[in-house]
Amino acid sequence: ESAHPLGATHPLALAPVTGPASSVDGFVRQFLRNLNYERGVPLSASTPNDRYMAFAMTVRDYLMARWLEDQKRQREAQAKGVAYLSAEYLLGRQLDNNLLATGLSEIATAAMETCGIDIDDLRAQEVEPGLGNGGLGRLAACFIDSLATLGVPNTGYGIRYEYGIFRQTFEDGQQVEQPDSWLRLGSPWEFPHPEAARTISFGGHTETYDDEGTERSRWVPAWNVLAVPYNYMVPGYLNGRVNTLRLWSAKATNSFDLRVFNSGDYEEAVRSQTFAENISKVLYPEDSTPQGKELRLQQQYFFVAASIGDFLASLPADFDPANLPDRIIFQLNDTHPVIGVPELMRVLVDEKKMAWEDAWGITQKCFAYTCHTLLPEALEVWSVDLLGRLLPRHLEIIYRINDEFLVEVRERFGDDEMRIRNMSIISEFPDRSVRMAFLATVAGAKVNGVAELHSQLLREKVLPDFNEFYPGKFTNVTNGVTPRRFVRLSNPGLSTLITEAIGPGWVTDLERLRELETYAEDTQFRDAFAQVKAANKRRLGDVLRARDGVEISDGHMLDVMVKRLHEYKRQMLKLLHIVTEYEGIVSGRVAASDVQPRTFVFGAKAAPGYVMAKRIIHLINAVGSVVNDDPRVEGRLKVLFPPNYNVTLAERLIPAADLSEQISLAGKEASGTGNMKFALNGALTIGTDDGANVEIRELVGDDNFFLFGMSEPEVEALWARGYKPAEFYQADDGLRRAMDLIASGAFSGGDKTVFEPIVSNLLYDDRFMVLADYSSYIAEQAKVDAAYADQDAWTRSAILNVARCGFFSSDRSMRDYIERIWHTPPVI
Ligand code: CR1
Missing domain, CATH: 3.40.50.2000 (Glycogen Phosphorylase B;)
Structure with missing residues (x-):
């Protein structure tokens, strides 16, 4: 077997490292160039952060070359891709992951040694982007890693929160939340694309007008904000593929009114700017329970409208929107992005002037929905009042979707008023509101839960009427985690042990861990395994001692x-x-x-x-x-x-x-x-x-x-x-x-x-x-x-x-989505 984990003949196997960072000398030169010309300091006067930034940029430069190539290849292939819409991405640190994926680790380490720099000191500088709360956000991060590794075209879309999940401290044993200013020293992994900014509208009213004999509706919004994309590169594991994570940042359309500013009313002049920029200011520190906050709905619409617009803008000018389902699937990560459904309808009907029925047929093929909860209070609901104020056209569209849906329900089940009330996207009690999970279920080509039991309970307890109404729509995709970050990187001792036993292929084919079963019976292997565990405890002990001044006792x-x-x-x-x-x-x-x-x-x-x-x-x-x-x-x-x-x-x-x-x-x-x-x-x-x-x-x-x-x-x-x-x-x-x-x-x-x-x-x-x-x-x-x-x-x-948990690789989860929901083969 070849030493390359994908096998040297695999079409995605990484070509030899080329470019400025491809040798120790080249890496050193590029590092010093970044330090001098990007950071503006000589090595002798650089701070640890300068060195970390320059180092990370050197890795990024290398990735960037791959990214440009890969994006071109993906465009030319015109293959169907996945737009993963998620309000959260809990990425963790990027440096080691990117070194691993590019195969640059050894060169980079040697290059730093040449410069007299301990690479561990650089690692310690990195602030993790905590743009998520917990499971849902981390799952999104695992999924984009797996998609890049599988070579499937994917853009992860989300929000570039200026403050991520709060930093927790304890005072007298009680939790105190501190703001997470993760961008304070800048992030070397992102690059803004202000020229691709999109204008996102809110408020106002709707009106009908005569369009050459056809009566049409349109939205006359009251205010706009600018959505500015920041790109993060998402490298596949040793395959030269680089996908994109595109996170939107809100900016005022007119930074401030210069006339007001000059008149001396500074507060008034920056008011609209503050207002707009609040949209991407903070991640909602909620997990599993929604908070009906207007700003949260603004965030949701903001990133989803920007993302859908961004994707449509990437298509050729003469692209026929009827073919959209051949090019894209928008995956709704929980209900947060569901407002994308009426947004796509609005674009197709109001802007592209498509017939409602055609637009609805397309929309139902372009979305799929993943539910991540069983707690009824965690299923998002928006009051009609708020929606009507913030997104009046979208509310109209939701009403029409619901009306037509309920007509179908009547046709099927008769005038069963109880059932109609239970299935209506609009709930009447306690307040009139829109049930976003229902909207997603009606619009989605597929609806999935995230484990067998969960999917079963979804079908039988949470959405039983829908399951009956839409046979075949409900499915299960059991979650997974990326073996790159959560075994290969986080557990180097175990990784080495596994690779020595069964070769390196497990990193991209986790079911191969099965081959370890026989080793469980091998005393020597068991000893080595126990030693790895003990070493990992010592490593944790070092971290906790340095971080919190606490000790882990031996033998515990x-x-x-x-x-x-x-x-x-x-x-x-x-x-x-x-x-x-x-x-x-x-x-x-x-x-x-x-x-x-x-x-x-x-x-x-x-x-x-x-x-x-x-x-x-x-x-x-x-x-x-x-x-x-x-x-x-x-x-x-x-x-x-x-x-x-x-x-x-x-x-x-x-x-x-x-x-x-x-x-x-x-x-x-x-x-x-x-x-x-x-x-x-x-x-x-x-x-x-x-x-x-x-x-x-x-x-x-x-x-x-x-x-x-x-x-x-x-x-x-x-x-x-x-x-x-x-x-x-x-x-x-x-x-x-x-x-x-x-x-x-x-x-x-x-x-x-x-x-x-x-x-x-x-x-x-x-x-x-x-x-x-x-x-x-x-x-x-x-x-x-x-x-x-x-x-x-x-x-x-x-x-x-x-040995028996290889099933829980997010590569397997992604294959399940690809085969059963997305139908997006890799682009080779
Ligand atoms: C669920 O609570 C699940 C993850 C990812 C969480 C957890 O059981 O593993 O999603 N939900 O599917 C969540 O974070 C905000 O909701």
């Missing part, structure tokens, strides 16, 4: 729960386990020396307005400081909660983990993707039968997975019977002791009020059934302890997790 199991803080994800359940262990020791019922040493690591941000989530963060920190300082524990339990969990930290944390906590209430987590990253890095999962956990367990086998808790049908049944959490509290001694300890003020300096709302919420409401699953969770955790005692058997299971 690393038990990790990282994800957004949400009640349905049940960080509280994890915490009750910790409190139970602690209570056992301090009450003298359990000898500390009998406790399996564990370090519990949390990473989680709470939406700033989500009070209960913030209280839980406070409680985790409070429990942590008591447990960590109590000498009776003898250091055998430790709770760490490094603040500001992000992609950069995830890349260190996940490879070091022994145990992955995926403990959401069954039927609530659409998929999860963290669960996949942990399993692929050789952590064992303790989890419920929820989201993609189900598929992970099926693949790795019950012997290599710790399952607990109610299944989704059991959850439903308990709800139907009437769930009374207090009964569970009464029935379980351990649970009662843990809850009582929290209620006693033991973690709040004796103050019983601080965490009272958490305790009473669990006792009297407990929407996510923490108490109902407690005893099963504790019992399963005991099995975890027992299993961990046999290190060698644990390692064997860990290897089998790696």
